[in-house]
Amino acid sequence: MKRVIAIADRAALVSLKLLAALNLLFFLSFLLVLLLAGRAHAEAPACGGSDLLAGLAKSDPAAFKKVETEAAAVPNGRGLLWKLEKPGEEPSYLFGTMHMTDARVTTLPAAAQKAYEGADTIIIETTDALDKAKMMAAMAAEPGLMMFTDNTTLSSLLSPEDAAVLNKGLDARGIPPLTVAKMKPWILSAMVALPACEVARQSAGAPVLDVKLAADAKASGKDVEG
Numbered sequence: 413m414k415r416v417i418a419i420a421d422r423a424a425l426v427s428l429k430l431l432a433a434l435n436l437l438f439f440l441s442f443l444l445v446l447l448l449a450g451r452a453h454a455e456a457p458a459c460g461g462s463d464l465l466a467g468l469a470k471s472d473p474a475a476f477k478k479v480e481t482e483a484a485a486v487p488n489g490r491g492l493l494w495k496l497e498k499p500g501e502e503p504s505y506l507f508g509t510m511h512m513t514d515a516r517v518t519t520l521p522a523a524a525q526k527a528y529e530g531a532d533t534i535i536i537e538t539t540d541a542l543d544k545a546k547m548m549a550a551m552a553a554e555p556g557l558m559m560f561t562d563n564t565t566l567s568s569l570l571s572p573e574d575a576a577v578l579n580k581g582l583d584a585r586g587i588p589p590l591t592v593a594k595m596k597p598w599i600l601s602a603m604v605a606l607p608a609c610e611v612a613r614q615s616a617g618a619p620v621l622d623v624k625l626a627a628d629a630k631a632s633g634k635d636v637e638g
Contacts, residue, residue, distance in 0.1 A: 459514075459609035493524045505531065509625075511541075512610060513618035534629040536622045539638035558599045565593045566600070 469476040483489055497503040505527040510517050520528060528534070540547040551558060567575045567589075579589045585604060592600055606614075614620070619627060626636045 459607060461607075493521070493527065495527075509536075509621045511620040511622060513613040513620055514610070518619070518621050518624050528625065531629075531634065533635040533637060534625055535637045536626050537638065539626070539636065541620075541623055541638075542626055542636075558596055560594045560596060566595065566597065567593065569597070 465476065465479070468479065492508040494506040495503055496506060505524075507520075507524050507527070512518075538547075540550050555561070566578065570578065581604070582589050582592065587604075629636050
């Protein structure tokens, strides 16, 4: 009996590893789409969306007012650019970025542009982002950062009702739920958060803000670190 149980445990472990490998392969294939920059010249789908705040203001003015009041009370709630300084040292700047190609994101505000131009060194989240092939290799080397390596699955973290909503959303995007069953929520969220137009722009070679800042810095002779 002990031998049978041991064999069953090993078989289950092998199955989990195979499922995790499948999830990792699926994610890397997603990144590969973004890696093939410039190979497809189809026109990018038009981006569209609805203003959730404007909708809330119409559907529930009281709730909108509450959100607006709470947001206004957040200290420095609109701040994106921060100055770090102390006596005897040159100031440094911290700027909040988004990994998007939209021109409204990649065009820096005047104050941020001035700070950027005056900096000797530009530090981004990771320099691996400058080389998608290198980024894919780094992620493949640490699968535990993206995949559950124990018995946990996405559905095990959710109620049956929430799991059904998730599976319906995945099906709508053409993603079989089983192929992402071992993915950690953060990486799946990052995948499905990108609209088709953004994926198309990145596939065509448009850089996200961090990559644009780093590339421009290198071209102007600045040091770039991650």
